[in-house]
Amino acid sequence: IGFSFMAGPILASALVDNYQQAVRASAAVTIVSSTLILLLPTPLEKGERSRRTQQEKLSSGLLDFVSLPVLRTRGAQVLMTMRLLMALAFHMFVPVWQVSIKERFDFGPRDHALFMGIVGFTYALSQGFVAERLVRWTANKPSTLLLGCIFVLGGARPIALWTSSVYVVYALYVPMVISLGVLNTAISTASTHLADKAQLGGFFGVMESVENVAGMFGPALGGLLSRTAGEKGTLAAVVGCYGAAFALVSLYFTKHITNRTKSS
Structure with missing residues (x-):
């Protein structure tokens, strides 16, 4: 993912000159990615009986997916709420951030490419070595690490949004992206301690679904807050999400996740 964030904007800035070309290039890459589905192995069993069996398994699997026992534990609920708050904060911040860097620094395509390249490289570094x-x-004591990451993410965003120096923005985003990568890795590690092997895949799927829900509503909510209360209103909501996540980790992470891991 980090490499994609790094390489995509750089390639686009070098090969694409306008919006129409960008749309065509994105469509071409999407089509190529979709064709890879054809390379997936096909089931060995054939016939109507096999199809009925597969449909029954699919129906049962969907029911099992939404009724995983791990989802009823307090630890899993803490992690899902954390993921929701963090994703919501990120997606609410994006609309305000894009407008802000355009107004303050007149960011163009090449500036965005450089910025996203640094973000991608830093995230890859975080996931590959630091996290x-x-x-x-x-x-x-993983809660200490989580609290530190949340503090960096929530505390650096107001400075990045208000500073008049683009160098300060770059300097802030490096530790912010590293903190994001470390936080995601820590949450994934905690998830493996809560769910057994039979439930782990489903639990990861639920966590991804929670994040995707935030991606659906976060930008619209951020834009609405910006229109009604200005960028300070959106920023207050973003920092509030980080504050809620900080309080959640402080109060419940050790009790429902760390202690359970040690006892098991």
């Missing part, structure tokens, strides 16, 4: 080591070093 695993930090999660391992703080295994006995």
